[in-house]
Every structure is written in C-alpha cells, then in structure tokens.
Amino acid sequence: MEEENNNVEALLELLRDKYKNQIDEETLEVIIDEMIFSLLF
Amino acid sequence: MDSSIQELYKVRIQRFNTAFKRETPDRVPIMFMSEMWPVHHCGLSPEDVLKNPHLFYEAFEKTFSEIYLDGLYGLGNLWIEPVFEALHNSGTYKLMDGVVNYEDKISCTMDVNDYAALIENPYRYILNQFFPKKFKILEQGDQSSAQALDQAFTAFRNYRQENLNLIEKTENVLGIPVVGRTISFCGPDILLDYFRGFEGVIKDINRVPELFLEAASALNLFITRLKMRIYNTPEDGHFILMPLHLGSYLKPKDFEKFYLPFLNQLLEIYTKANYTICLFFENDWTPHLETFGSFPDGKILGIFEYGDLAKIKRKVGHKICVIGGMPISQLSYGSINECIDTAKRIIDECAPGGGYIFGTDKILLSPNDGCYENIRAVHEFVHDYGKY
Numbered sequence A: 001m002e003e004e005n006n007n008v009e010a011l012l013e014l015l016r017d018k019y020k021n022q023i024d025e026e027t028l029e030v031i032i033d034e035m036i037f038s039l040l041f
Numbered sequence B: 001m002d003s004s005i006q007e008l009y010k011v012r013i014q015r016f017n018t019a020f021k022r023e024t025p026d027r028v029p030i031m032f033m034s035e036m037w038p039v040h041h042c043g044l045s046p047e048d049v050l051k052n053p054h055l056f057y058e059a060f061e062k063t064f065s066e067i068y069l070d071g072l073y074g075l076g077n078l079w080i081e082p083v084f085e086a087l088h089n090s091g092t093y094k095l096m097d098g099v100v101n102y103e104d105k106i107s108c109t110m111d112v113n114d115y116a117a118l119i120e121n122p123y124r125y126i127l128n129q130f131f132p133k134k135f136k137i138l139e140q141g142d143q144s145s146a147q148a149l150d151q152a153f154t155a156f157r158n159y160r161q162e163n164l165n166l167i168e169k170t171e172n173v174l175g176i177p178v179v180g181r182t183i184s185f186c187g188p189d190i191l192l193d194y195f196r197g198f199e200g201v202i203k204d205i206n207r208v209p210e211l212f213l214e215a216a217s218a219l220n221l222f223i224t225r226l227k228m229r230i231y232n233t234p235e236d237g238h239f240i241l242m243p244l245h246l247g248s249y250l251k252p253k254d255f256e257k258f259y260l261p262f263l264n265q266l267l268e269i270y271t272k273a274n275y276t277i278c279l280f281f282e283n284d285w286t287p288h289l290e291t292f293g294s295f296p297d298g299k300i301l302g303i304f305e306y307g308d309l310a311k312i313k314r315k316v317g318h319k320i321c322v323i324g325g326m327p328i329s330q331l332s333y334g335s336i337n338e339c340i341d342t343a344k345r346i347i348d349e350c351a352p353g354g355g356y357i358f359g360t361d362k363i364l365l366s367p368n369d370g371c372y373e374n375i376r377a378v379h380e381f382v383h384d385y386g387k388y
Helices: A008-019 A025-039 B003-020 B037-041 B046-051 B054-066 B081-086 B112-120 B122-134 B143-172 B187-207 B209-230 B252-258 B260-272 B286-294 B309-316 B328-333 B336-350 B372-385
Strands: B093-096 B099-102 B180-183 B239-244 B277-281 B300-304 B321-326 B356-360
Touching: A008 A025, A008 B122, A008 B143, A025 B081, A025 B122, A025 B143, A025 B209, B003 B143, B003 B356, B037 B046, B037 B054, B046 B054, B046 B081, B046 B093, B046 B099, B054 B143, B081 B143, B112 B122, B112 B187, B112 B209, B122 B209, B187 B209, B187 B252, B209 B252, B209 B260, B239 B260, B252 B260, B252 B286, B260 B277, B260 B286, B286 B309, B300 B309, B309 B321, B309 B336, B321 B328, B321 B336, B328 B336, B328 B372, B336 B356, B336 B372
Parallel strands: B180 B239, B239 B277, B277 B300, B300 B321, B321 B356
Antiparallel strands: B093 B099
C-alpha cells in the first residue's frame, strides 16, 4: 500500500483487488456484506 | 444424502412449513433453541467450539441421538471470535462462564453528534466512522489496518465455510433442519444494541426524537437490503430470525411512534418477497399484542419469552405462528412428571388449529438452563402426544 490514512471503504477495495482472482465476484461481495454485518456485533 | 435421512428431513421441513403458514401439520413440530447447551452437555469446551465450529457437529450428533427434535432454531454461534481477535476488540459480546453474553456500552461507540452522518449514508458511516472507533486498529488506515482487515476477512471466510459445512452435515447426515438461516434486526434495535446502548437510545428518544426516527429509518432499509443480498433466496421451512429488544421497554405511545412503524416496514418487505420471519419477542410483549393486527399477512412466527402462550395464541394466532411455551426454569428444577404435565397442558391449549411449534420459552445457554433427563422426556412426550 503506497498511501496511508485509507478509510475502511478504501481498505475493503484493497481486499476486493486481492481476492478477485481467487473468489468469484458474487461470493466475494456476499462474504464482505456478511462480514460487515457480523462486525456490528 | 441417505434416502431415509432425506425423507426424514423432507417430512420435518414440511411439518415446519405447514405450521409457519398457520395450518395443521401431521404433528406439532419441536424446535430446539440452544446456543452452548449441547456443547456443555457433551463435555466440549465452549472456547474450542467458538474457534472451530465443526466441533458443534459432535455436540449435535451426540445430543440429538438422545433427544428428539424436528429442527434447530440456529447453530448458536453468531458471534465469531476469531474475526474480532484479528481486529483486537471482542465487540459487544464476551464468552463468560461458558456462555456468550451481551455487554451493553462495551462497543456502542456512536456519539449523538454522529446521527447526521449515519442518516446521510449508513454504509459509509458504519465503515468509515463507526468501525474505526470500535476497532482502533482500523483508525490509522495504514499498513497495519490493512493487514488486520485482511486477517479478519480470512478468519471470517474460514469460519463461514466451516459453518456452511456444519449446516450441510447437520441437515444431510443427521436429517435435522437448521431452520433459522440468518439473523437480522430492525433499525431501532441496531441503535440500541450496537450503536447507542440503552441509556443513549432512551435519551435520544426524548431529546432528539427526529434524529432517532430518521436514523432508525435509514438503518431499517440498509440492513434489510444487506440481508436480502446475503440471503437472497427464501426457502420453505426456514426463516430469518429477528430478535426484538427495544419495543418491550417503551410505553405504548412511544412504541407506536418509535418502534412499530419500523417493525411493520420490515415485515412488509420480507413477506412480500416471500421470506419467513421469526420474531423473537425478548422480555414481555403482552402490553403490545393489540398492535399485532397491523402486521401484514405472510409467514410470520413469534417466539415468546414471557406471557400466557395460550392467551397469546388466541389473541394473535390469526397473524403469527406461535412458538415456545415450555419454561426452562421447570426443565431445570421440576420433576419429569411436572414437566410432562406442563408440556401436555401447552399442547392441549396451543396445538388445536395448527400454527404452533413446541419449544422452550428461552434459549438454552448454560448447562443449568435445563436438565437433560427432563428435556429428553418432554421431547419424547411431545413427539408422541403432539400427533394431530
């Protein structure tokens, strides 16, 4: 990561980039949505 | 799946689905509502099980080879400890004395001044303001934040896969439906449980009522859309569990303004899309039963912790399928005969006409929440006596 002070939305974009070739797009989005929901707990 | 197990599973799903529609199935379905109880019963460690959800399977296999049931209300492991560990904060829950407990205020980090941002865009507020306050490691947005989020994602992905495997095995090998597929909340309860805490929410309703209403409305839609993306195909015999909290603490006038509209909105959205919604009425909802007439038609279920279930069914049984009745206090301290007498009375009063599912009045959490011999005897009795 070149720049610092990314917000969490930007950090999630980095995750999407990292995993887009390992996980199909639909599943990746569902996992991210589920994780966001779980982190409210 | 073995064909006899497949048939058993099919019959049980049909049994639940018929009751969900407030019709009469072949038998009164028995739903087992537990979190850590089967884990304790089998002598497993809750700490280990929370890290390795596949260990739940061992607990299910042993417990339900001994105790009859038609379905599990859920897996009992909603709080995913490894994800929170990756972010260096345990969140709103904690494992204490072998039970996962909720702790108000621990992570309700939203300030009253945050309402505007939440109302403007709940997604951005949660990600960019709420999470960095709750999880300090995300505050800097630097390499350590990125690593922590990546570790949380990996932990979540692994845990999710373990959970999917657990459901698949519980249903396909044991033939036991996991009827609760996912959990959701209505806007006012998210503000209460996770953002503002009890004291904050009560203050806000009195001091900044318009902000509370706008935020509850924004969250109501945000979470519902999120949930419908995650669980995008409604299934017969399965439901979305929605624990209800704030409503029971509000006086009737406030309930009708600050809670009921949001609950009705969610029920409208979900039932129109053909989902089954299971409302868990935590605390005593007797004062609000009259308002259930405003619920839409559809597959709506209600688990009641308190109140006379027979009276509740007479009053709202035309709107919801009623679940519960068996006091865990009696399952803990009563004799087998006393428990069976109670179960018989509940079936006699609540089963006629269908739309009823047998269960405990509260979730079995700790080993003291029900004595094994009593639970086993009661379930055997209900399975036999509950035949229509």
